[in-house]
Amino acid sequence: MDPAVTRVLVEASVKIALFFGVLLTVIAYMTWVERRVSAWIQDRRGPNRVGPFGLLQPLADGIKFLFKEAITPPHVYRPVYLLAPVMIFIPALVTFSVVPIGPAVTLFGRRIPLLIADVDNGVLIILAFASMGVYGVALAGWSSNNKYSLMGGLRSSAQLISYELAMGIAIVGVLMATGSLRLTDIVTHQIANGWNALWQLPGFLIFVIAAFAETNRLPFDLPEAETELVAGYHTEYSGMRFSMFYMAEYANMITASALATTLYLGGYHVPGLAALGLPETAMVIVQVLAFCLKVAFFLFVFVWVRWTLPRFRYDQLMNLGWKGLLPIALAHVLWVSFLVLAGRA
């Protein structure tokens, strides 16, 4: 094979393996963070028995899930029933491939961008795969052949579709300011002109609210409202298959946090870092750490909100999405276009 092709393939494979490993670890530890933070909010102790501070708890949970019996109820439609958890999990991971976690770094004499795919239509790819997540939920609900599952799946699909719209229109503001669909361009534009969240606050807030709805987190976790729907679309799942849904939820949270950081909080940008005059490698490390810190902040907010706010009623959810967020997002787009034109004149 051509050595250039081989080099590209090796580079991509190493990056994919690295991203995959880190994401799965963070997903596992998010369950621990969720339980510890919820305990802290509710003045309890939380899991603190397995390892120091309970740090080995995710490992114990993983082993438990693997060894539990995975019951397949006799009334499910088996091929789709087995496929659905995977179809939720994969889009969440794929979306992360276009998010830059740091500037390009020079390693072994090559410029290596710190993202898997620096594609021209990064934002569109994100929206495309976000819309793919609906299938997993809807199919899990349908293939379980259970009225609660079906209701949960239907609710979730309607919710995802409604909030995708507001999210997409909120992102339009960022795109107009940058003039590019490439996520690295969006970050460099913010480094030059200040973070988008500072002057597009409504868009930022709409994006974050929609991200909560897209990830099925409280206060928008109606698909699994246990008081009405038992456990919604994953009622009939057990063992590792059930845990796939949870892993997908956390993977979605991490991706949504990374997107909010990249689109609105300057990505890996640290204000005033260039003035310090550090060597290049140290700069890159600090910037990657800054990115992780921003993502961690969003993840904490996700957990914080979950243990603070009660759940919406379904009509409230639809009213908020269609009559609240969507008109505000449209007005925001108009306002940003005026600002962009004024800035250019």
Add this chain to the structure above:
Amino acid sequence: MVVRLLLGLIFVLVAFAVVRALAPARAALAGIVLGAGAVVLVALNRQAITSVEFWAGLVGFAAILSALMIVIHPNPMVSVLFLIVNLFSVALFYLILNAQFLAAIQVIVYAGAIMVLFLFVVMLLNLKAEEGLRGGGGPQRYGAVILGGLFAGLMFHALRNRGPRPYFEPGSFDSGFGTARELGRLLFTRYLFAFEAASLLLIAAMIGAVVLAKRRLR
């Protein structure tokens, strides 16, 4: 060489379809035919594995296979899933042709939005899986065989007599070809009228749907 690859693909697909149609219950057998065919084809064409044509052929294989499964599969829900796979393959074709924007839009609009509606309709209609394949009655069957034979002849003719130039050379395109920037420029200058006319059409359809749906409430 490309001709051989394509003919091989078509042959494997036809064999798969015949096995599926004659023995609907033996899904594993059809799968084995498919897998064995794929392995043989890759082994025969291993020197072409880095060429664009090979990958285009592979995507075409996935597209045709999923299209076949839409028709063959007894469960309407699974048919919808294969239609999603098919629309994805079309998006991959756009990518191979350097039309990245179109590929993303294909996934968002067709695979993402329209197919969700299809899925809902099939889900809520609660269609039962059909027992096996219903062979089309009498005259329809002969018509299908004749038309299929004609189409196969046409394909064969086209493959045999194609010119020496490759089907497409993405390397010869402009660097901006297929990007959102270029597409937007064209839509808002050269094709502005068509663009606005299409949007008017869509709004008319939307208003029409609302009027029809709300007629009862008044």
